[in-house]
Amino acid sequence: MDATTEAGAAPDSTTVAISGGGPAGVMLGLLLARAGVEVVVLEKHADFLRDFRGDTVHPSTQVVLQQLGLLDEFDALVRGRMSAIDFGTSEGPLVHQELAEVNRRHPFHTVALAPQWDLLDLLVRHARQYPAFTLLMEAETTRVVRDRGGVRGLRYRKDGAEHELRAVLTVDAEGRHSVLRSELPGGIVELGSPIDVLWFRIARHEGDPSDLRGVLGRGGAVVAINRRDYWQVALIVAKGSDAAIRAAGLPAFRERVGGIAPWMRDRLDAIGDWDEVKLLSVTIERLREWSAPGILAIGDAAHTMSPMGGIGINLAVGDAVATANLLGLPLLEAQADPDRFARTLNPALLDRVQRRREWATVLTQRIQAFGQDRVLALTLKPSARPLSPPAPVRALLRSPITRLLPTVFVYGLRPERIAA
Numbered sequence: 121m122d123a124t125t126e127a128g129a130a131p132d133s134t135t136v137a138i139s140g141g142g143p144a145g146v147m148l149g150l151l152l153a154r155a156g157v158e159v160v161v162l163e164k165h166a167d168f169l170r171d172f173r174g175d176t177v178h179p180s181t182q183v184v185l186q187q188l189g190l191l192d193e194f195d196a197l198v199r200g201r202m203s204a205i206d207f208g209t210s211e212g213p214l215v216h217q218e219l220a221e222v223n224r225r226h227p228f229h230t231v232a233l234a235p236q237w238d239l240l241d242l243l244v245r246h247a248r249q250y251p252a253f254t255l256l257m258e259a260e261t262t263r264v265v266r267d268r269g270g271v272r273g274l275r276y277r278k279d280g281a282e283h284e285l286r287a288v289l290t291v292d293a294e295g296r297h298s299v300l301r302s303e304l305p306g307g308i309v310e311l312g313s314p315i316d317v318l319w320f321r322i323a324r325h326e327g328d329p330s331d332l333r334g335v336l337g338r339g340g341a342v343v344a345i346n347r348r349d350y351w352q353v354a355l356i357v358a359k360g361s362d363a364a365i366r367a368a369g370l371p372a373f374r375e376r377v378g379g380i381a382p383w384m385r386d387r388l389d390a391i392g393d394w395d396e397v398k399l400l401s402v403t404i405e406r407l408r409e410w411s412a413p414g415i416l417a418i419g420d421a422a423h424t425m426s427p428m429g430g431i432g433i434n435l436a437v438g439d440a441v442a443t444a445n446l447l448g449l450p451l452l453e454a455q456a457d458p459d460r461f462a463r464t465l466n467p468a469l470l471d472r473v474q475r476r477r478e479w480a481t482v483l484t485q486r487i488q489a490f491g492q493d494r495v496l497a498l499t500l501k502p503s504a505r506p507l508s509p510p511a512p513v514r515a516l517l518r519s520p521i522t523r524l525l526p527t528v529f530v531y532g533l534r535p536e537r538i539a540a
């Protein structure tokens with residue numbers, strides 16, 4: 121059976137209903153099912169094959185895959201590895217930091233580049249060995265079920281019919297466009313963003329490096345991610361400028377990208393249509409409250425990150441691991457209670473997930489916002505002069521302070537391990 125198909129009738133009750141089959145939802149489903157907690161994961165799409173998703177699997181996530189015994193299978197999916205942080209301007213290199221020098225005691229020293237759909241397929245294949253795991257594809261959550269002041273499950277649409285799924289705990293893992301977010305009190309904290317990202321592909325040539333390649337130049341920044349057969353390229357542009365860039369035409373677009381990253385010039389002619397260039401509207405935001413009686417938000421639904429540092433998958437996985445560690449046992453106990461649908465889990469237990477994960481998330485978001493506002497936004501200011509930071513900034517970038525970058529963005533401020 122393909123990883124994304126599910127046999128059998130739709131269940132009408134479970135212990136944990138997870139809305140969203142991204143890294144947060146699938147990892148949480150796997151970990152809970154592995155611990156014997158019944159879970160149903162609902163994913164509205166028919167497969168995981170969405171092109172413009174994160175690819176970067178950081179050391180913290182590699183540790184979790186190792187704990188799950190999935191490292192060998194994961195290695196077969198890897199299309200490249202980044203062993204250093206490298207970025208420069210079109211005038212020359214600025215920062216080079218070997219990852220291994222930052223955290224010598226860590227077992228992993230590379231960021232692995234693996235398509236997110238392959239990673240999700242791997243996790244689902246593994247999760248299916250646990251009878252407590254169910255994944256329903258093409259099942260779209262429409263709303264929660266409320267009863268006696270708490271969330272008691274959700275309603276979803278599948279095969280043209282409406283279904284109800286009762287649950288002790290409902291998890292919102294719907295990502296950045298979550299509809300279930302509105303069930304959580306306190307509203308959203310927005311940090312704003314001066315940038316958007318345009319994504320497209322260019323050819324990879326024999327002899328190209330396998331690392332991620334980033335460069336800042338006048339007119340934006342360009343980051344190229346190795347996907348073995350091609351480069352997935354991100355062009356950072358000013359927020360809201362997509363329509364004007366398209367109106368100026370493809371030749372001007374190619375000129376802009378080639379001006380920032382000249383090594384791409386001979387490959388840009390292959391972009392023949394604007395359909396091949398996709399917009400990602402960048403936001404940095406988070407929920408004030410991640411939980412309410414009967415419901416918990418994790419991953420992008422709780423905190424949408426900037427793509428800076430490629431940290432989103434890894435925080436989502438960290439949330440899932442922390443949730444399984446903190447709630448696995450109480451959920452098993454609740455599962456054994458014949459009256460389980462009449463109660464919700466103690467709200468203080470759900471709150472512990474936010475308490476554990478929030479400070480690292482908030483700090484990372486603030487650093488991302490600083491980088492976007494103070495560095496990336498500079499590249500977007502019109503100027504005829506080449507982009508070259510002043511000497512004191514260059515000196516700072518050559519000092520050990522650059523070790524902070526991998527500490528925050530690669531190793532993570534609060535990496536999680538699966539508890540015994």
Ligand SMILES: Cc1cc2nc3c(=O)[nH]c(=O)nc-3n(C[C@H](O)[C@H](O)[C@H](O)COP(=O)(O)OP(=O)(O)OC[C@H]3O[C@@H](n4cnc5c(N)ncnc54)[C@H](O)[C@@H]3O)c2cc1C
Binds near residue numbers: 174298418420
């Ligand atoms: C263009 C782009 C590039 C990125 N690059 C990187 C990167 O290089 N590295 C990195 O670490 N992160 C990157 N990210 C961020 C990363 O993809 C996310 O942070 C990560 O996927 C979050 O995981 P999640 O499970 O919380 O949410 P998501 O991955 O968004 O998963 C949510 C899932 O819920 C499903 N869903 C939504 N609503 C419903 C519903 N009502 N019913 C059922 N299912 C529903 C969606 O279809 C989706 O599959 C990028 C994001 C984007 C958009």
